Amino acid sequence: MDIRSGGITDAVAISELLTMLSKKYIVGTFSEEGVNNLLNSMTPIAIRSFFEQGYRYHVGEIDTRIIAVIGTRDDSHLFHLFVDDKHQGKGYATELWQVGRDACIKAGNLDYFTVNSSLNAQEVYLGWGFKPSYRFLRATNLLRRKPGQRPASAPGA
Numbered sequence: 001m002d003i004r005s006g007g008i009t010d011a012v013a014i015s016e017l018l019t020m021l022s023k024k025y026i027v028g029t030f031s032e033e034g035v036n037n038l039l040n041s042m043t044p045i046a047i048r049s050f051f052e053q054g055y056r057y058h059v060g061e062i063d064t065r066i067i068a069v070i071g072t073r074d075d076s077h078l079f080h081l082f083v084d085d086k087h088q089g090k091g092y093a094t095e096l097w098q099v100g101r102d103a104c105i106k107a108g109n110l111d112y113f114t115v116n117s118s119l120n121a122q123e124v125y126l127g128w129g130f131k132p133s134y135r136f137l138r139a140t141n142l143l144r145r146k147p148g149q150r151p152a153s154a155p156g157a
Contacts, residue, residue, distance in 0.1 A: 001062055004058065060087075072100050117130075
């Protein structure tokens with residue numbers, strides 16, 4: 001997998017990957033309103049808006065096809081991390097996390113991150129050193145990662 005900085009011209013491909021995987025793995029327990037809210041936040045227009053607001057994206061490609069994406073907000077929040085089904089379990093999520101994390105640190109982050117995790121991804125984030133923030137866990141599955149928590153990889157990543 002080749003990793004590069006994402007750009008606004010990638011919005012459609014990013015949207016398609018996020019939407020496909022969210023429908024398959026995330027929205028099953030959501031209310032109709034929740035499904036609509038999530039999927040509306042993943043449209044090409046929404047992704048373009050995130051770029052315009054300064055979100056940073058990196059994409060993973062194989063044969064020029066985007067198969068994975070990481071998006072960060074404010075150099076501290078892991079906003080999107082998705083890997084196409086056919087390429088899961090190969091360490092690509094970990095590679096993207098390392099690139100995304102390093103870009104945030106280079107921009108001034110002191111190695112403290114948050115993520116709102118889907119239930120099926122929590123184990124990956126825990127393996128990377130994120131810890132549950134129990135104050136928020138019920139509502140948002142917020143996980144936090146403090147400086148110095150840098151395991152090299154996680155199970156299933």
